[in-house]
Amino acid sequence: QVQLVESGGGVVQPGGSLRLSCVASGFRFSTHGMHWVRQAPGKGLEWVAFIRSDGSNKYYGDSVKGRSTISRDNSQNTLYLHMNSLRPEDTAVYYCGKDYTNWAIDYWGQGALVTVSS
Amino acid sequence: QSVLTQPPSVSGAPGQRVTISCTGSSSNIGANYDVNWYQQVPGVVPKLLIYSNNIRPSGVPDRFSGSKSGTSASLAITGLQAEDEADYYCQSYDNSLSASVFGGGTKLTVL
Numbered sequence: 001q002v003q004l005v006e007s008g009g010g011v012v013q014p015g016g017s018l019r020l021s022c023v024a025s026g027f028r029f030s031t032h033g034m035h036w037v038r039q040a041p042g043k044g045l046e047w048v049a050f051i052r053s054d055g056s057n058k059y060y061g062d063s064v065k066g067r068s069t070i071s072r073d074n075s076q077n078t079l080y081l082h083m084n085s086l087r088p089e090d091t092a093v094y095y096c097g098k099d100y101t102n103w104a105i106d107y108w109g110q111g112a113l114v115t116v117s118s
Numbered sequence: 119q120s121v122l123t124q125p126p127s128v129s130g131a132p133g134q135r136v137t138i139s140c141t142g143s144s145s146n147i148g149a150n151y152d153v154n155w156y157q158q159v160p161g162v163v164p165k166l167l168i169y170s171n172n173i174r175p176s177g178v179p180d181r182f183s184g185s186k187s188g189t190s191a192s193l194a195i196t197g198l199q200a201e202d203e204a205d206y207y208c209q210s211y212d213n214s215l216s217a218s219v220f221g222g223g224t225k226l227t228v229l
Contacts, residue, residue: 101170
C-alpha cells in the first residue's frame with residue numbers, strides 16, 4: 001500500500017531554515033509528480049509546491065516562492081522541501097502528496113508540524 | 119483571499135442534497151483547467167473526493183458528484199449522512215500564478 005512519511009518538522013526561529021523530507025513506498029516513486037501542501041492551525045489547505053517525476057519542472061505557491069526549493073531523489077524514493085527565511089506565518093502542518101492526474105493528490109502523508117517562533 | 123472562492127459554510131439535514139460552489143476566473147477554472155475536490159474530517163488527512171471535474175476515485179460513494187461550467191465548479195452531495203460532516207476544498211491550476219490553488223474551504227454541517 002502507498003505510504004508517505006514526512007520528517008524534519010520542529011520549532012525554528014524566525015529567519016531560520018528547515019528541510020522537510022518525505023519517504024515514499026508502495027508505488028513507483030520515479031514515475032509520479034509530488035506535491036507539498038500546508039495547513040496552518042485552524043486554517044484551510046494551502047498548496048505549496050510541485051515537482052515533476054523526473055525533477056525537470058518545479059512550481060511554487062506565491063507565499064513560499066523565492067524562499068523554498070522542492071527537490072527529489074528518485075534513487076531514495078524521497079521528496080524534499082527546503083525552506084529559508086522562515087516567518088511565523090509559515091507555521092503549519094506540511095503534507096507531502098502523490099500526484100494522480102491534473103494536479104489531483106490521491107495519497108497524503110500524515111504531515112509534519114513546523115512551528116516558527118522565537 | 120483565495121483565488122478560488124467557496125462559501126464558508128453550508129448545512130443540510132440527513133437525507134437532503136447540498137451543493138458547494140467553487141468560483142474561479144479566466145486564469146483557472148475558466149481556462150479549462152480541471153477541478154478537484156477533497157474532503158477533510160477534522161484531525162484527519164484530506165481525502166481526494168473528485169478529480170478531473172467529475173470523476174470519483176475508487177471507493178468514493180456515488181452520492182458525491184462534481185460538475186464544472188464556465189468559471190465555476192460545484193460539488194453535490196445527495197442523501198446527506200452524519201459522516202459527511204467535514205471541510206470540503208476545491209483545487210485547480212492557475213496559469214497567471216503558474217501554480218495550483220485551493221479554495222478557502224467549506225464547512226459542511228449535518229443538522
